[in-house]
Amino acid sequence: xxxxxxxxxxxxxxxxxxxxxxxxxxxxxxxxxxVVRELNIxxxxxxxxxxxxxxxxxxxxxxxxxxxxIFPPVGGG
Amino acid sequence: xxxxxxRQQLAQAATDRRRPDGTAYHSLSxxxxxxxxxxxxxxxxxxxxxxxxxxxxxxxxxxNMSTFxxxxxxxxxNCTACIVGVGGLGGSVAEMLARIGVGCLRLVDGDHxxxxxxxxxxxxxxxxxxxxxxQVARKRIAAINPATEVIALSERLxxxxxxxxxxxxxxxxxxxxxxxxxxxxxxxxxxxxxxMISAAVAGVSGQITVFYPEDEGLTTLYGDxxxxxxxxxxxxxxxxxxxVNLLASLECSEAVKILLGRKTTLRGRLLIFDLTDLAFDxxxxxx
Numbered sequence: 001x002x003x004x005x006x007x008x009x010x011x012x013x014x015x016x017x018x019x020x021x022x023x024x025x026x027x028x029x030x031x032x033x034x035v036v037r038e039l040n041i042x043x044x045x046x047x048x049x050x051x052x053x054x055x056x057x058x059x060x061x062x063x064x065x066x067x068x069x070i071f072p073p074v075g076g077g
Numbered sequence: 078x079x080x081x082x083x084r085q086q087l088a089q090a091a092t093d094r095r096r097p098d099g100t101a102y103h104s105l106s107x108x109x110x111x112x113x114x115x116x117x118x119x120x121x122x123x124x125x126x127x128x129x130x131x132x133x134x135x136x137x138x139x140x141n142m143s144t145f146x147x148x149x150x151x152x153x154x155n156c157t158a159c160i161v162g163v164g165g166l167g168g169s170v171a172e173m174l175a176r177i178g179v180g181c182l183r184l185v186d187g188d189h190x191x192x193x194x195x196x197x198x199x200x201x202x203x204x205x206x207x208x209x210x211x212q213v214a215r216k217r218i219a220a221i222n223p224a225t226e227v228i229a230l231s232e233r234l235x236x237x238x239x240x241x242x243x244x245x246x247x248x249x250x251x252x253x254x255x256x257x258x259x260x261x262x263x264x265x266x267x268x269x270x271x272x273m274i275s276a277a278v279a280g281v282s283g284q285i286t287v288f289y290p291e292d293e294g295l296t297t298l299y300g301d302x303x304x305x306x307x308x309x310x311x312x313x314x315x316x317x318x319x320x321v322n323l324l325a326s327l328e329c330s331e332a333v334k335i336l337l338g339r340k341t342t343l344r345g346r347l348l349i350f351d352l353t354d355l356a357f358d359x360x361x362x363x364x
Binding site for chain 1: 162164165166167251252253254255256259276277278279280282283284297298299300304305306307308309310311313314315316321347349351353356358359360361362363364
């Protein structure tokens with residue numbers, strides 16, 4: 001059985017978004033780190049992870065219906 | 078003959094006006110503030126504060142009412158904000174806080190204006206190129222609001238000068254562009270026990286939050302700081318003026334709320350946005 005999440009990639013990470021980012025299929029047991037790897041996002045650019053608007057770590061297990069956001073480090077002033 | 082009491086002079090100089098909604102108030106024009114300050118050989122700030130204590134509103138702040146009371150406005154004139162970095166974010170933050178009526182701004186930047194600043198930095202123009210940013214800012218702010226005192230510090234924040242740079246500021250506003258400098262600022266704010274508003278931009282994206290000295294701070298945004306890079310996505314995406322000014326506005330709004338002791342701020346939360354698809358999110362930083 002496949003689960004689905006919504007993926008939201010910001011700034012320099014936008015080009016890594018898959019076609020069906022609003023209904024991205026994952027297997028049960030998939031973590032944030034697995035998705036980052038699948039999408040070929042450089043780990044150093046996936047610094048700020050949030051699921052359903054709460055900051056989480058890379059080893060967090062994803063659940064059906066989660067909204068996963070990934071924000072790269074930004075530093076400009 | 079002794080000079081007539083300032084209160085008496087203020088009462089004479091005040092005029093009765095109405096806000097656009099019809100509410101009546103006592104108003105004091107900027108010309109009257111200037112004349113009284115000259116006549117009494119005192120600061121514009123002191124004249125305005127004395128007026129506000131009498132419920133006379135300096136007309137320049139009339140459109141801050143009734144979001145701010147006369148007491149709020151008086152309190153803001155007592156406050157000092159340290160703006161660290163006077164480029165894109167810092168220039169706009171400095172101008173907005175001066176217009177709103179913050180009494181003292183400590184402006185910190187060791188750089189001079191250059192061509193690449195012209196796309197976004199509030200005080201960058203053809204005439205200011207090669208001039209120290211804080212000196213240009215000081216002159217512009219004096220022209221905008223003479224009641225705002227500016228302490229121009231044309232130097233870079235380092236690991237050694239943080240305490241002297243912050244001085245007696247009530248709040249620090251991070252308008253910097255490197256992680257290392259942000260870390261110095263965080264350390265300085267913790268040493269002085271004051272809150273810090275931190276914002277950063279990349280292209281049309283940005284983030285802003287509020288840290289108090291006892292909070293986890295920058296690691297919540299940048300992860301393990303030892304392995305973090307000094308700059309971020311802005312090295313690729315640049316810095317766009319509307320994203321910078323949006324963040325500068327948010328920094329000012331948070332600063333004013335904190336200075337006035339209002340409860341709801343971004344402490345413990347991070348506001349992020351990407352204007353490409355108008356995504357705005359507020360992320361809870363700790364569960």
